[in-house]
Amino acid sequence: MAKKKLNAIQRGFVQKVVRTYRTASLDSVLLLAGILPLDLRIQEAAAIYEIKKGFSQRIVGDRVVETRVPYNNKVHPSEREETEYTCLEDCAELPNSIINIYTDGSKIEGTVGAALSIWDGAVETKTRKLKLDNCCTVYQVELLAINAATNIALATPGNYNILSDSRSALQTLADPDDTHPLAEEARKNIRRIKTRGNTINLYWVKAHVGITGNERADALAKDAALKLKKKPDYEQCPVSNRLCGISPSLQA
Known part of the structure; x- marks a missing residue:
């Protein structure tokens, strides 16, 4: 009726x-x-609301829609700390005694990839490429790259700088109340690294101004997006991508 x-x-x-x-x-x-028919539009709006509030773990085909971390699963507010980042001046030098991990992401020709370029002093010692599902956004790929860098820092004890040209991703990390799953995991890694006595610093660097590590990470990310053939390291659909995650009946 x-x-x-x-x-x-x-x-x-x-x-x-x-x-x-x-x-x-x-x-x-x-x-x-x-x-859209109004009844489907209403269902779509309700599904997006549920996902944003963490009430739903909606699965569409073989994909899961990205959901926020339930607020009661986060660290108690009294124990939360802001994860600060520093804006680095163009080509400013960093301490040689700290390992620098440059991160970047790319969405090009409908494909998505991320990369890390790891430097010990003036020498690149290691690289890593990541593949994401084509429905993922640049915001997601930048967060995934930073998250992967914190995983490396956690697995290999030492002092690290993580450098990204995505201010939006760093601002998400800096907000202790944000519930994005990739940001929440990165914050947990950072807390564990600091608890064991190591140093980890986050920096924002300006893109395409000749910073060698950043340019290298950018090239690797584009290469990962275009050429990397593997199962995606991250394939959760963003809530903003409605056709990917909310209205599969309209994709015929």
């Missing part, structure tokens, strides 16, 4: 949008207008 009322409401204005005859069916005018 409710669906019939919604259809009756929608049919009138969609017919005016496409300037068709009053006898045209609702399905045909919706198709011409490129508009």
Whole structure:
């Protein structure tokens, strides 16, 4: 009954949008207008709300929609610390006694990749490439790259600088109340690294100004996106990608 009322409401204005005859069916005018039926739009909005609030672990095909970490699973507010980052001046020198990990991500020609370039002094000692599902966003890939850098720092004790040209990703990490799963995991890694007595610093660097490590990470990320053939290291659909995660019936 409710669906019939919604259809009756929608049919009138969609017919005016496409300037068709009053006898045209609702399905045909919706198709011409490129508009979702109201009942599906309501379901979509409800699903997005549930995912954002962490109430849903919706699976679409072989993909999982990225969900926020439930607030009660986070560290108690009294124990949270801000994860600060520093804006580094162009080409400023970093201490040679600390290992520098440059991170970057790329979404190019519909493919997505991330990379890490690890430097000990003036020498690149190691690189790592990561592959993401094509539905992932640049924001996700930048967060994944930083997260991977914290994993390396946690696995191999030492003092580290992590350098990224994504201020949005670093700002997410700096917000102790943000519940993005990649940011939350990175913050936990950073706390564990500091607890054992090691140093880990986060830096924002300006892209494409001649910083060797950053340029190297950028080239590796593009190469990972275009050429890396492997199962994605991260394939959760962002909530913002509706066709990827919310309305599979419309993808035929």
